[in-house]
Amino acid sequence: METCLTLSAAEQAAAIARGRLTAETLMEATLDRIGAVNGAVNAIVSLRASEELLAEARAADCATPAGPLHGLPIAIKDLANVRGLPTSMGSPAFAGQVAEADDPHVARLRAAGAIFIGKTNTPEFGLGSHTYNPVHGTTRNPYALDRTCGGSSGGAAVALAAGMLTLADGSDMMGSLRNPAGWNNVYGMRPSWGRVPSGGGGELYLHRLSTLGPMARCPADLALQLDVMSGAERMQPMTRDAAPCGTPEPRARGRRIAWLRDWGGAWPMEEGILALCESALGVLDAAGAGVDATAAPFDRDALWQSWITLRSWSNAADLGPLLDDPATAGQLKPAALWEIEQGRALSALDVHRASLIRSDWYREAMTLFETHDVLALPTAQAWPFPADIDWPKEIAGTQMDTYHRWMEVTIPASLLGLPVVAIPAGFGAAGLPMGVQLIGAPGTDAMLLEMAEAYHRATDWPRARPPLLS
Template identity: 65%
Template sequence: MDLLDWDASDLSEALAARRISAVELMQATLARIEAVNGKVNAIVSLRDRDTLLAEAQAADASPRKGWLHGIPMAIKDLADAEGLPTSQGSPLFGLEPATRDHPAVARLRAAGAIFIGKTNTPEFGLGSHTFNPVHGATRNPYDLSRSAGGSSGGAAAALAARLVAVADGSDMMGSLRNPAGWNNVYGMRPTWGTVPSDDGGDLFLHQLSTLGPMARSPRDLAALLDVMRGADPRQPLTHSGPDTAPEIDAALSAQRIGWLGDWGGAFPCAPGIIDLSEAALNRLTGLGHEVMPIAAPFDADAMWESWITLRSFAVAASLGVIYDDPARRGGLKPAAQWEVARGQGFSTADIQRASSIRSDWFRAAHALFEKVDVLVLPSAQVWPFDVEQVHPAEINGHLMDTYHRWMQVVVPASLIGLPVVNVPAGFDQRGLPLGLQLIGKRGSDAQLLQLAQGWHKATGYPQARPPQL
């Protein structure tokens, strides 16, 4: 097996035993990037080769800092990494290097990762399709004419293309799940508050987005999550908990799995999405789990209105300063301007109403988890679409009334901060990948990872069917 096909955990063990060197791994990584990245455009702001090799040589000569010691990583281009630019895909920001690490990025650096560059993202992370005017579009390694998803599209494509072995990402509206599903890898949205966010700005109101891990195996997901996770005393809503990696292979009892399908028709899906999802669920049944159909447990329209209100409110908080400057507003893409305008137009009663609906859904979900252990939904409602398309305008004749309505299937978990693991679910007849969302109750991150690990042992999709580049 080629060195770059190894899981990050295997690379870590080999580096620790000195069966391979960090220099050898860095040389292989840079050679792969040179050969393939021009096709997929997953890695951006790549650092100088000689500098990276010198850092790898220094890693070989120094005591191990952690399990990531000597392993190349590229940080999603929404998070600061000292010495690298944070463009957020926007020409409004220059390419000056950041002077500090995002709190979660600092933990990756402290564990010994060598940052080689950034992974591409949509402008400001808005939209589940990775393209922007600074770095261009990221293409799907399984079909270069199609989208890699987003907003962690660069990270997912880099994993699939073997440019990196493990990656960070972030997720407000499916950004760790949609691209993982479309690139035949794993992506995890942890329980909200498990991984600290940026410690600037408001620390209380906007409980929607979170950082999380991406990998080609649940074992690597768990190991990376354990580095990123943990309370930050500068952030009041973060929390600590036990590590997930040590128990990844622990025996898991038969799980009661609730299949939500298309939420009673509320989430229109492209042909083949539900069929392939149900075929994957049949395999879960074969692994000893009980799968049961679940009727739509909450009003989808009410949930959607709550979501888009709170999302626009959050986007307005982050981008409002730019929007309010006439000289800079035009630098925001239309979707961003639409979000900010909506967010600035809400009354306090509008926000309270949205939060009350969210609270009602949380209570309903809590009752649902008394009956099942895990809920399942597809990771996307459509297959990877044309890379030149901005977003899908319709699904099966259902018109999409916003730029993100086609990703409504990720909202149930995002709205109330539930943990979710995307697992690869297989391929359609064209060879395009799809994923499933395994959704658990708050704090069930380790249980979800154990379920995903059992699935991985039975399927091994990322290793069995890599892209042909």
């Protein structure tokens, strides 16, 4: 059963379809692995009973295949709803609430035959790139158990890295599919805006910063899951259909990469990160993709001001009602209170000015894409930090003035809704993982997956398994 867990999701699905593997055998192996390692890392939460899961797997073995994920175990990030499972969002305000219906992307995964085994841990309300909360506790990095795994899709990344799952979903506002992928030596993908529908509740037009996407141990599995999750949703006006990515071919030759490093020295970076990322980009250069060191294309302070304005405005709209409700007001973490306070202090013209900066950055980025296919940046400005602190207060001697300033490297893509594939860059001097963001123009999701596939075939970093699996 150990062998089936080392297969990719696509290989597992093919083996089940051809009768060489049963869903029950795969589920048994999955539960055994969870039992062996999840206690150390705390990645999967709200795990369903083994008897129920094995019965569902046996039923899948007797049924006509439902779709490309037939019989594959998956856990869903604990910000999204899975019918019949708790959605705590990592908050005491929602602990124990059980979802009555699937979110749209979850429904698509279910229709494709996936079996939901539970949820993956996340920071409270998904705020901050460190996965800890008062409901489920801290998720730890499998490569160094005293370190953070990142976030907010931290539980998903760790479940993949620790061999408990081959597929996981996540969401990304400020690097939540990219930072934990980089820090756990797996792949994460933030798709083009509108390709994957959101949860669908609340306001549908204004607050366009976050998106849902796949995580996996190889680009082909990213593509497999992305195609299942993608497509217009009738009740969500900003979604759209997109051509399937299919199984990506390894194509890097002829592509031009703009290596943006530390944004012209504007962003502090811990020692060793840029060198490791440059080494990773050298693999793509050897595969035929030209890499150009490129000056910062836009003002760092303007980008940051636009970002924190729009982010706080969005978070205040989402979380403000919890502060206004006496039953939940005392249960909000400091970061949530700060976001609400910042957002409520904004005027309509503040938001408009932030949107103008965002628009200017879009125009500049599209100009850069006239000469380059991909923009490249590290997935984080720091190595995984100790798990017992809430966030790093300084990087390379520079004080961090907010709980998320150390993730500034993720906002150029987030502001514009650009597609990004986070690829594992390998390991630093202390043995900790790091990643590289490959950022494309809107709609170039398939091209990014092709480049990632070329890189993966030359490196296969996720095969460097964490010590707890040795």
